[in-house]
Amino acid sequence: MLSYILRRLLLLIPVFLTVSIIIFGIIHLVPGDPVDNLVKIGSSPEQKAIIAARYGLDKPLYQQYFIWLGQLAQGDLGNAIVMRRPVADLLAQNIPFSLRLGGAALLFSTLLGIAAGTLAAIYKDTRIDRSVMAGILLGSTLPSFWLGLLLILLFSVELGWLPVSGARSWQAIILPVLTIGLGGTALVARVTRIAMLETMQKDFVMLLHAKGLPARRIQLRHVLRHAMMPVVTILGLRIGWILGGAVTVEFVFARPGLGTLLIKALNQHDYPVMQGCLLMLAMAVMLGTLLGDIVQAAMDPRVRHALT
Structure with missing residues (x-):
């Protein structure tokens, strides 16, 4: 390993x-x-x-x-030209906000996506399946910045339940998490559903049915566990995608973070800050992919032997 x-x-x-x-x-x-x-x-x-x-x-x-x-x-990201501060200090100041938002959005999209995909696979070709897949299709086509504005209009302006912007309270993170997480839910749910339907056709599943095990137990304890392989890979990629998607969402909700810092640097044409922000986002994608591959290799020895 x-x-x-x-x-x-x-x-x-x-x-x-x-x-x-x-x-x-x-x-x-x-x-x-x-x-x-x-x-x-x-x-x-x-x-x-x-x-x-x-x-x-x-x-x-x-x-x-x-x-x-x-x-x-040498570990030196340079100094900001316009802001006149070390780029590393600017990133260290803003990255925790992006990680907090991205981590919460990843957890939300993972749990909801796996639950929706499992539900659609169990009730294949029924109204439940079609309703879930329709919601998945809708969630995957809505632009995140437009969805964020709709959520602000509904929950902040009309209902007054949640703050419009900022990061001073835990309530302020709810709408950004929903904005980023709902788009990721569609992808996780789709992959989970397809993987479960393919796993249901395996011989070991037919053997479990022949032994008389309850269908629900087979689907939740055996099929779902084996269907997690492609889902883990997608989740690794989602780490970078979520941080990248947070760029526009942080700007819409006026939250501190890499996105806000990057847009500010773009307006000022501050090359070192732009390079540092984009490099962090690219490294998040690479490390997320690496983490997904490592977890997948730990779950399936065939993946480890593929490069030997």
Whole structure:
């Protein structure tokens, strides 16, 4: 098992390098210049050139990339150009809010998705199955920012039950969790339903029925457990997707976090902060995938032997 984990970690190195190049390239293609946010209106080109040289923005892009990569190798994310603070400090200040929101949304979507998928599989081709699948289809097509605005309009403006924005109380996290979690519920439920229906066709399930075990016990204790393999993989991917989806949701609900920090950095064209935020989101996807593979390998030895 240890050798499998080491091989998976080594495979992440070229993925990380590729992602870092893509992030650096995309950010520098965004129109705008961070220097414009540091100089006064009417400043001369010479003054702008001095400030650009101070932050290394006058160098060719490939040199800027290798300088940034060298800093990353030393654990240094650089300093924010406009905010004038270490990027690591800004990330450390905002990441806990995103992790709290993402963790709650992941738990909510996992429990509700598995329950909905199990219910749809047990009552296959009935009204319950069709109703659940219709709700899944609706949940997977609604944009998160639009759903968030609808929830604010209903529960905050009309009913006055929950706060509109902020992160000062536990009630403030309910609407953002619902906004992010409902979209993820659709995917988890769909995968759970398909996996359970496929598992029900296995020979060992027919043998359990032949032994006279109750159908409900077979479905919940045996079929559901074996159907968790693809669900675990999806949940690993969902870790990164949820943090990425929190970008727009945090902005809609005016919550602190990586999303709010990233949008602020985009408005200011603060390259180091943008690179740091996007790198954290990309690493969340990679680590989530790695965690899903490790859990899947622990559950099924065939996965571990696939790379041996």
